[in-house]
Amino acid sequence: MPGYLDRIGAGKILVNKEPISFDWTPNNLVGRDKELSELASMFSHIENHNSSCRAVITGPVGSGKTVLSKRFGHDLLKHLEGQRKISYSHVNCRNNPSTSQVLQQIAISLDSGHPERGLSSGEIIQSIRRNLMTHNNHLLLVLDEVDVLVRRDNFDLIYKLLRIDESQERQGSLSLILVSQDSMLLKLFEPAIISRLGASNILQLKPYNKEGLIEIARQRADIACRSGSISEEILQKIGTIASESGDARLAIELLDSSIRKAESAGRGEVLIGDIEQSSARTASIEPSQVDGLSKDQKLIMLGLCRRLKKESEINTGDAEKLYHLVCEEYESKPKSHTTFWKHLKLLENEGLIETRNDKSNVGRGRTQYITMNNVAPANLATRIEIDLQR
Ligand SMILES: Nc1ncnc2c1ncn2[C@@H]1O[C@H](COP(=O)(O)OP(=O)(O)O)[C@@H](O)[C@H]1O
Numbered sequence: 001m002p003g004y005l006d007r008i009g010a011g012k013i014l015v016n017k018e019p020i021s022f023d024w025t026p027n028n029l030v031g032r033d034k035e036l037s038e039l040a041s042m043f044s045h046i047e048n049h050n051s052s053c054r055a056v057i058t059g060p061v062g063s064g065k066t067v068l069s070k071r072f073g074h075d076l077l078k079h080l081e082g083q084r085k086i087s088y089s090h091v092n093c094r095n096n097p098s099t100s101q102v103l104q105q106i107a108i109s110l111d112s113g114h115p116e117r118g119l120s121s122g123e124i125i126q127s128i129r130r131n132l133m134t135h136n137n138h139l140l141l142v143l144d145e146v147d148v149l150v151r152r153d154n155f156d157l158i159y160k161l162l163r164i165d166e167s168q169e170r171q172g173s174l175s176l177i178l179v180s181q182d183s184m185l186l187k188l189f190e191p192a193i194i195s196r197l198g199a200s201n202i203l204q205l206k207p208y209n210k211e212g213l214i215e216i217a218r219q220r221a222d223i224a225c226r227s228g229s230i231s232e233e234i235l236q237k238i239g240t241i242a243s244e245s246g247d248a249r250l251a252i253e254l255l256d257s258s259i260r261k262a263e264s265a266g267r268g269e270v271l272i273g274d275i276e277q278s279s280a281r282t283a284s285i286e287p288s289q290v291d292g293l294s295k296d297q298k299l300i301m302l303g304l305c306r307r308l309k310k311e312s313e314i315n316t317g318d319a320e321k322l323y324h325l326v327c328e329e330y331e332s333k334p335k336s337h338t339t340f341w342k343h344l345k346l347l348e349n350e351g352l353i354e355t356r357n358d359k360s361n362v363g364r365g366r367t368q369y370i371t372m373n374n375v376a377p378a379n380l381a382t383r384i385e386i387d388l389q390r
């Protein structure tokens with residue numbers, strides 16, 4: 001047996017890998033009691049069979065929006081056991097960005113198979129409703145990262161879901177929680193949607209502070225690791241680094257990578273040097289960040305935003321063409337190809353855009369794609385247009 005394989009399953013530190021994964025939902029959330037109570041009060045009528053509840057959760061990356069909505073959903077189902085039958089469906093719109101994909105995910109979660117082809121979204125929604133009513137069921141639907149859906153398909157689906165019981169005899173088929181990183185999104189909602197959602201049903205999560213992040217790392221370390229393998233000093237250091245962004249994911253990532261480093265060095269204890277500073281990254285950005293860009297960077301961003309309002313990504317070739325078009329529009333001389341690339345890198349470093357290489361495209365040189373995950377392109381476009389017109 002080759003000796004190097006001894007490392008597999010050796011687990012000098014880890015006894016249970018699961019809590020180190022992002023998808024693990026702890027039974028108790030650290031420091032979010034107040035937020036959970038607020039959600040509960042938005043759902044105070046949920047035990048009535050005729051009622052539907054609504055909530056909007058916003059907050060920066062890693063502030064626990066996803067885990068909060070999941071914890072709440074599962075706790076609520078348990079709490080209402082025997083009182084009201086509720087199905088919980090959590091759809092991530094980044095993975096399912098179109099109206100039909102979202103509806104398909106809902107249908108799958110209700111076990112009613114795939115929606116029939118050729119039906120309009122309105123018809124599919126009504127068929128979902130009939131299915132719920134027949135089974136005396138209520139759907140608690142979470143549309144996570146809903147800004148991705150809105151950017152692509154506008155508010156149409158949300159509007160239809162909010163009106164699902166309109167002019168129907170029986171009410172109360174669906175409760176909705178919208179989750180979005182971008183609180184600017186709320187400003188884009190039409191008044192009709194806001195009034196249906198309830199203007200006060202908005203829960204804004206703050207980024208975690210150092211203490212919160214330490215406790216989040218500690219909770220996982222306690223369950224995942226051998227006792228004594230992660231010292232207080234390590235948790236403090238992780239908390240300090242992650243508090244720059246307040247992103248809980250970063251704290252967990254740092255814990256994970258430092259454990260791996262220590263284990264691969266054959267140690268049963270994490271040392272300060274195992275914590276990778278390099279994985280520190282910035283969280284979501286503020287739209288005001290574009291105000292400080294140079295004119296060319298603004299022109300590049302404007303081109304990107306206009307396309308990314310409609311599509312989820314754009315390749316760099318198209319991005320450069322759009323930059324030239326925008327330059328023409330604002331009567332500015334476009335910079336060289338090399339300078340354009342330099343600016344793209346800077347924009348990426350600022351966290352305004354993200355890039356990925358398409359590896360499948362070998363031979364023709366790698367194609368790079370740009371996405372904007374941390375901010376709504378429509379908002380930025382308007383902001384930059386106003387700025388450039390001054
Ligand atoms: N209060 C908390 N207690 C325990 N774990 C948390 C808490 N908040 C966030 N996490 C964990 O941090 C990670 C990021 O949280 P997530 O809900 O995905 O953030 P968001 O959806 O806001 O980007 C997840 O693995 C989540 O389980």
Ligand SMILES: [Mg+2]
Pocket residue numbers: 065066067144
């Ligand atoms: Mg999330």
